[in-house]
Amino acid sequence: MRYLPHSDHERAEMLGVIGAADIDALFSAVPKSALKSFDLGLPAHSPEFLVEAHMRALAGKNRAGADGPFFVGAGAYRHHVPATVDHLIQRSEWLTAYTPYQPEISQGTLQMLFEFQTQVAKLTGMDVANASMYDGSTGTAEAVLMARRLTRRNKIVLSGGLHPHYRDVVRAYLKDDADLQCLSASPEGQGDILDHIDEQTAAIVIQTPDFYGHLRNLKVAADAAHAKGALLIVVITEVVSLGLLEAPGAYGADIVVAEGQSIGNALNFGGPYLGLMATRKEFIRQMPGRLCGETVDAEGQRGFVLTLSTREQHIRREKATSNICTNSGLCALAFSIHMALLGEAGFTRLARLNHERACKLADALAAVPGVTLLNKSFFNEMTIRVAKPAVEVVEALAARGILAGVPASRLEPDDQNTANLIILAATELTTDADIAALCAALAEELQ
Amino acid sequence: MSMNNQGRPTGTGTSSFAASTGSALLPNEPLLFEIGDTEHSGVDLPDVSISTSRLGGFERKMQLDLAGLTEPEAMRHYVRLSRLNHSIDSGMYPLGSCTMKHNPRLNEKMARLPGFADIHPLQPVSTVQGALELMEQLSHWLMTLTNTAAVALTPKAGAHGELLGMMAIKAAQDAAGQAHRRIVLVPESAHGTNPATAAFLGYTVKAIPARDDGTVDVQAVKDALSSDVAAIMLTNPNTCGLFEPQVIEIAEAVHAAGAFFYCDGANFNAIMGVVRPGDLGIDAMHINLHKTFSTPHGGGGPGAGPVVLSKALAPFAPVPFVRKGDNGLELVEHAEGDALGRITAFQGQMGMYVRALTYMLSHGGDGLAQAAQDAVLNANYIKARLAHAFSVPFGDYPTMHEALFDDSFLAGTGVTTLDFAKALIDEGFHPMTMYFPLVVHGAMLIEPTESESKQTLDHFCAVMEELAADAKAGNAARFTSAPLKAPRRRLDETRAARSPILKWERVEELPQAAE
Numbered sequence: 001m002r003y004l005p006h007s008d009h010e011r012a013e014m015l016g017v018i019g020a021a022d023i024d025a026l027f028s029a030v031p032k033s034a035l036k037s038f039d040l041g042l043p044a045h046s047p048e049f050l051v052e053a054h055m056r057a058l059a060g061k062n063r064a065g066a067d068g069p070f071f072v073g074a075g076a077y078r079h080h081v082p083a084t085v086d087h088l089i090q091r092s093e094w095l096t097a098y099t100p101y102q103p104e105i106s107q108g109t110l111q112m113l114f115e116f117q118t119q120v121a122k123l124t125g126m127d128v129a130n131a132s133m134y135d136g137s138t139g140t141a142e143a144v145l146m147a148r149r150l151t152r153r154n155k156i157v158l159s160g161g162l163h164p165h166y167r168d169v170v171r172a173y174l175k176d177d178a179d180l181q182c183l184s185a186s187p188e189g190q191g192d193i194l195d196h197i198d199e200q201t202a203a204i205v206i207q208t209p210d211f212y213g214h215l216r217n218l219k220v221a222a223d224a225a226h227a228k229g230a231l232l233i234v235v236i237t238e239v240v241s242l243g244l245l246e247a248p249g250a251y252g253a254d255i256v257v258a259e260g261q262s263i264g265n266a267l268n269f270g271g272p273y274l275g276l277m278a279t280r281k282e283f284i285r286q287m288p289g290r291l292c293g294e295t296v297d298a299e300g301q302r303g304f305v306l307t308l309s310t311r312e313q314h315i316r317r318e319k320a321t322s323n324i325c326t327n328s329g330l331c332a333l334a335f336s337i338h339m340a341l342l343g344e345a346g347f348t349r350l351a352r353l354n355h356e357r358a359c360k361l362a363d364a365l366a367a368v369p370g371v372t373l374l375n376k377s378f379f380n381e382m383t384i385r386v387a388k389p390a391v392e393v394v395e396a397l398a399a400r401g402i403l404a405g406v407p408a409s410r411l412e413p414d415d416q417n418t419a420n421l422i423i424l425a426a427t428e429l430t431t432d433a434d435i436a437a438l439c440a441a442l443a444e445e446l447q
Numbered sequence: 448m449s450m451n452n453q454g455r456p457t458g459t460g461t462s463s464f465a466a467s468t469g470s471a472l473l474p475n476e477p478l479l480f481e482i483g484d485t486e487h488s489g490v491d492l493p494d495v496s497i498s499t500s501r502l503g504g505f506e507r508k509m510q511l512d513l514a515g516l517t518e519p520e521a522m523r524h525y526v527r528l529s530r531l532n533h534s535i536d537s538g539m540y541p542l543g544s545c546t547m548k549h550n551p552r553l554n555e556k557m558a559r560l561p562g563f564a565d566i567h568p569l570q571p572v573s574t575v576q577g578a579l580e581l582m583e584q585l586s587h588w589l590m591t592l593t594n595t596a597a598v599a600l601t602p603k604a605g606a607h608g609e610l611l612g613m614m615a616i617k618a619a620q621d622a623a624g625q626a627h628r629r630i631v632l633v634p635e636s637a638h639g640t641n642p643a644t645a646a647f648l649g650y651t652v653k654a655i656p657a658r659d660d661g662t663v664d665v666q667a668v669k670d671a672l673s674s675d676v677a678a679i680m681l682t683n684p685n686t687c688g689l690f691e692p693q694v695i696e697i698a699e700a701v702h703a704a705g706a707f708f709y710c711d712g713a714n715f716n717a718i719m720g721v722v723r724p725g726d727l728g729i730d731a732m733h734i735n736l737h738k739t740f741s742t743p744h745g746g747g748g749p750g751a752g753p754v755v756l757s758k759a760l761a762p763f764a765p766v767p768f769v770r771k772g773d774n775g776l777e778l779v780e781h782a783e784g785d786a787l788g789r790i791t792a793f794q795g796q797m798g799m800y801v802r803a804l805t806y807m808l809s810h811g812g813d814g815l816a817q818a819a820q821d822a823v824l825n826a827n828y829i830k831a832r833l834a835h836a837f838s839v840p841f842g843d844y845p846t847m848h849e850a851l852f853d854d855s856f857l858a859g860t861g862v863t864t865l866d867f868a869k870a871l872i873d874e875g876f877h878p879m880t881m882y883f884p885l886v887v888h889g890a891m892l893i894e895p896t897e898s899e900s901k902q903t904l905d906h907f908c909a910v911m912e913e914l915a916a917d918a919k920a921g922n923a924a925r926f927t928s929a930p931l932k933a934p935r936r937r938l939d940e941t942r943a944a945r946s947p948i949l950k951w952e953r954v955e956e957l958p959q960a961a962e
Contacts, residue, residue, distance in 0.1 A: 001810060001813075001814040001817060001818075002809070003549055003551060003809070003810070003814075003818070003897075003898065004814070004817060004818060004821055004897055004898075005898070005899065005900035005901070006821055006824075006900070006901060010901045011821075011824060013901070014824055014825075014827075014828045014901060015824070017828060017831050017832065018824075018827045018828060018830075018831045018845075019831065020827070020845065023820045023823070023824065025845065026820075026823050026824065026827050026845040026847075027690070027721065027722075027823070027845075028844070028845060029689065029690035029691075029692040029844050029845070029847075030690050030692075030718075030721075030722055031692070031694070031695050031727075033695075033726070034695070034722050034723070034726045034727055035721065035722060036721055036722075036816075037726065038594070038723060038726075040591055040592070040720060040812040040816075041591065041812070042588065042591055042592075042807075042811060042812030042815075043808070043811050043812065044811040044812065044813050044814075045809065045810050045811035045813055045814035046808055046809060046811055048553055048809070051553065051557075051805055051808045051809050052553065052556075052557065054808060055557040055560065055563075055581075055801070055804075055805055055808075056560065056562075057577075058562070058563075058577040058578075058580055058581045058584075059557075059560040059561070059562025059563050059577055060562055060577065061562070061576045061577030061580065062562040062563070062566045062574065062575045062576070062577040062578050063566070063570065063574035063575070064561035064562055064565040064566055065561075065565040065566065065567065066561060066565055070567075072567040072569055072570050074569050075569075075792060075793070076567055076568055076569070076793065078565070078567065082489070082490060082518075084489070084518055084521060084522060086559070088521075088522070088525045088526070088529075089745075090555060091525075091526065091529045092529075092534045092535075092536030092537060093529035093530060093531075093532040093533075093534045093536075093537065094525075094529050094532070094534075094745070094746055095534070095536075095550065095555075095743045095745060096534040096535040096536045096547075096550050096743055096744065097532045097533065097534045097535075097744065097745075097746045098540065098542055098545055098547060098744045098746070098747070098877075099744070099746070099747035099748075100532075100746065100747065101542075102533070102868075102872065102877060102878055103935065103938045103940075104869070104872055104930050104933040104934065104935045104936065104937065104938065105531075105532065105533040105872055105877065105930075105933050105934070106531070106532055106533065106746075107528075107531035107532070107934050107935055108528040108529045108530065108531040108532035108746075109532055109746040109747065111476065111478065111528055111531070112525075112528055112746075114478070114949075114950070114951070115478060115479045115480070115951070117949055117950050118479075118480065118950035118951045119513060121949075121950045122511050122512055122513055123511060123513070125509070128949045128950060129949075129950070131747070132748075134603035134604060134607060134748075134749070134791065135603065135791060135792060136792065137791050137792035138603065138607070138790070138791055163792065165789060165791075165792035165793065166792060168788045168789040169788075169789055169790060169791060169792065171788055172614065172765070172787060172788040172789055172790050173790075175614070175617070175618075208505075214503075215502065215503040215505050217503075217505075218505075242507075242511075243507075243511075244502065244506060244507060245502065245505050245506060245507055246505055246506065246507045246508060246509065247507070247509065247511070250509055259792075266559075266564040266565060266798075267564065267565055267566060267567045267568070268558075268563070268564055268566075268797050268798040269563065269566045269567070269568050269575065269578050269793070269794055269797035269798075270568030270792070270793025270794040270795065270797055271568075271603065271749070271791070271793060271794065271795050271796040271797055271798060271799070272603070272748075272749030272751075272796045272798050272799060273749075273792075273793075284947065284949070290747065291947070291949055292949070293943040293944070293947045293948055293949050294943065294948040294949075295938050295939045295940065295942045295943035295948075296938070296939055296942065297935040297936040297937060297938045297939070298928075298936035298937050298938075298939075299936050301475075301935060301936070303935040303938045304938075305938045305940050305943045307940065307943040307944050307947055307949075308944055308947060309944075310944075312639075313606070313639040313640050313642075313643035314638075314639040314640075314883075316639075316643070317639045317642040317643055317646075317652075318642035318643055318645065318646035318652045319646070320639070320643040320646075322643070322647070323606045323609065323610060323640050323643035323644040323647050324604075324606055324607075325604060325605065325606040325639075325640050326603075326604035326605065326606065326607075326737075326747065326748040326749070326750040327747050327748045328748045328749045329744075329745045329746035329747035329748045329749070330743065330745025330746060330748065330749060331745075331748075331749055333745070333746065336479075337521060337525055339513065340479050340483065340489070340514065340515065340516050340521050340524070341488070341489035341490055341515070341516065341518065341521050342488060342489070342490055342513075342515060343483060343484075343485060343486070343487055343488045343489070343513055343514060343515010343516065344485035344486075344510065344511050344512065344513040344514075344515060345485060345486055345487070345488045345515060346488035346489070346490045346492060346515060347511070347513060347515075349488075349492040349493070349494050349495075350490070350492055352494070352495055352497050353492055353493065353495050355497050355501075355502070356495040356496075356497045359497065359498070359501060362501075375501075376501070376503070377501050377502060377503035377505075378501055379502075394571060395571055395573065398570075398571045398573060398574055403567070403570050403571070403574070406569045410569065410780070411569075411780075413781055428492065
């Protein structure tokens with residue numbers, strides 16, 4: 001077995017040093033009835049080329065993004081990742097290091113996290129960011145719990161424009177909680193969340209661009225929330241939008257949660273992704289997750305450490321702010337490298353390019369008979385209403401080699417209003433030919 | 448104007464950072480924001496003209512102040528930073544409870560196949576049949592290795608798996624009219640995530656003391672059980688590296704009291720292919736794919752923590768999951784019946800599923816059992832080699848995958864466990880886990896994993912013996928001043944916490960004094 005260094009001779013020698021008759025003697029604490037009492041029936045070890053063939057066969061049954069026109073978004077976006085990013089994150093010292101609990105020999109990871117936190121704080125317009133969460137959806141649930149701790153109030157209102165999966169995760173985290181109010185889906189971008197804020201409200205949660213692509217007015221929301229002593233949690237699933245749109249912090253957001261996958265990370269069928277979380281300085285001690293901070297070493301040299309860990313489970317146990325232990329270190333590294341490669345100039349150009357592609361797509365779709373565009377505003381994603389059930393249309397286009405977007409009903413099966421809605425995204429990878437192929441096929445399917 | 452380490456003028460507004468050069472192969476690397484600026488970029492993208500009419504009036508007016516680097520500068524920045532990290536590939540990483548084993552590169556190569564990396568979680572199910580098949584194969588391996596009835600793949604990390612497992616237990620008890628069960632028993636030796644998870648779900652945590660031999664006191668469990676107890680959260684093998692010899696008796700007592708047995712599977716590496724936790728009576732157990740199944744730790748994630756479930760808990764598994772349908776495999780995305788909802792967007796850590804299954808297929812059932820046995824062999828070898836020079840708190844049983852020492856051998860030397868660990872850094876090793884578990888004084892928990900050769904173990908043991916001898920000989924200064932050879936000396940953590948600096952901020956340029 002190529003990953004196991006010992007020869008049988010060495011194993012015997014080591015057992016001799018231990019003073020054990022055989023390997024089973026080392027498992028003497030295991031009840032006899034449970035030790036090797038079975039035949040697993042699993043295949044035996046296999047050479048690298050056979051494993052590779054097996055995995056390639058599985059991969060070959062999937063239709064990859066690059067195989068043809070692709071317009072799927074709805075919380076995960078197909079962007080180009082520079083080759084440099086994937087090369088760097090596979091360096092041994094990044095890939096095979098553990099959480100930087102020994103700072104003297106982890107300064108690479110720690111300085112990177114400090115740079116990452118700075119990038120996220122700047123992007124969101126907030127004072128501080130943590131070293132990342134699992135993903136945007138779990139980050140949203142954690143933000144809701146954080147808001148409850150901060151306000152000592154319980155009522156949470158989720159906008160109808162919040163990604164349905166995010167809503168469902170918050171529901172699961174707050175199971176059977178009468179104080180959680182989820183507004184019904186708002187595919188037209190209609191907003192009635194402000195009417196639900198009262199003196200018991202801990203926070204309102206608003207996504208922008210929302211699940212259906214509409215841009216939401218954060219200033220009005222922040223003012224309305226703050227007037228009642230509630231917090232505004234802003235959720236962003238397409239972080240590239242921040243290259244073109246004003247940062248939520250500038251509008252008065254209290255907590256910003258984002259899915260960072262778009263920068264540096266592949267689609268990966270949904271994971272691993274990267275949760276971004278940023279907040280106001282005065283809220284740090286209620287923020288979950290790891291934080292990296294600057295300090296000095298015994299010789300006065302600048303260095304970095306994990307800090308404020310008295311919030312965390314390994315110190316506080318049942319009194320911790322969250323049970324979270326792992327973050328998304330390597331995804332954060334990919335994000336940080338890609339963002340450093342972009343810089344402000346590149347990031348702005350990327351965002352403009354995405355919007356320009358989306359405008360092309362929107363105009364082309366609006367000209368297809370049987371299609372109604374629902375968005376007045378959008379960044380790189382939009383919703384259309386078609387004359388047939390969206391699931392059938394999307395399946396029919398997939399059979400033609402075109403991934404036309406997400407039927408809203410896949411995520412909102414109980415809401416009849418979503419049956420004919422398709423959510424489509426464009427990115428820098430979307431070509432004019434892709435758009436033409438989509439619209440031609442769509443026109444035929446809708447005839 | 449000052450120059451950066453790449454010999455380029457620093458960006459506008461960059462602080463007067465004096466680049467210290469570091470030595471030879473240990474660079475002192477400035478921050479990204481000290482070498483980059485808002486004009487430089489390492490990507491070529493067209494600057495398209497756009498109309499802002501569809502931006503709702505929300506277009507950005509403020510600068511982001513994001514520093515950029517060209518590609519060669521970025522390459523150098525991140526390569527230089529990387530050299531400041533210890534890693535499994537560069538040396539032994541014997542962190543107890545963390546299972547720092549070799550990360551095969553075949554796993555990485557497979558995870559990057561476009562058929563896995565370039566597929567969207569919401570593209571039509573008919574176009575991702577291979578991905579669903581992979582999830583089903585991984586599930587089969589996990590259920591077979593644990594002899595359990597179901598598995599929920601989606602948890603994003605071990606602690607997330609704990610949360611899911613305990614949610615399933617809560618849902619099962621609520622459905623059975625047992626919502627009054629509000630207590631969760633947690634042994635003192637447990638990982639901090641266990642009590643944090645129970646508290647997160649509103650349970651009251653009741654600690655179970657350890658016996659003098661480091662295992663859980665069965666009688667203490669029985670005494671603590673009542674009709675108010677929802678579950679016990681037990682780590683097995685436990686955090687002292689010991690297999691709980693009476694685990695079956697504990698499981699039976701827990702079940703007899705109407706409670707569930709949550710097993711923390713962080714240490715599954717010691718028993719995979721050798722013992723099936725389902726045979727021990729567990730109801731739920733998370734498996735850290737980033738420990739047992741070699742997916743890389745990546746400097747702190749991403750992890751993956753699938754949870755296997757017993758028959759009793761299987762109906763409460765969360766969505767999504769894969770099942771066979773008339774037209775191939777289906778993805779069930781919406782909760783039916785008593786099932787929990789969703790604990791994450793999409794399908795969980797697919798990238799980790801690919802790596803873990805690649806690892807499993809490489810080892811096969813036989814190789815996984817051999818790996819577990821080698822991990823146990825290595826830990827016992829270290830324990831045997833060091834027993835005379837170190838103090839072994841629980842010496843009576845063979846240990847499992849990790850060897851635990853306490854600090855009594857350092858009594859009177861003026862050297863603490865922390866000092867000892869820092870001295871190990873100067874010898875080229877990553878320190879062991881320190882001060883955990885909490886049940887022994889000044890704990891040193893060493894987990895070599897199966898990946899270390901006998902030669903490496905012999906070298907490690909020789910270094911450990913030499914250090915112990917030196918500490919006992921009165922050379923405390925070597926330890927209290929350590930590390931001396933690392934990129935940094937000991938860092939001031941108190942200062943970091945007292946006045947936190949959590950991001951880089953631009954220092955206004957001071958007028959330059961004439962030189």
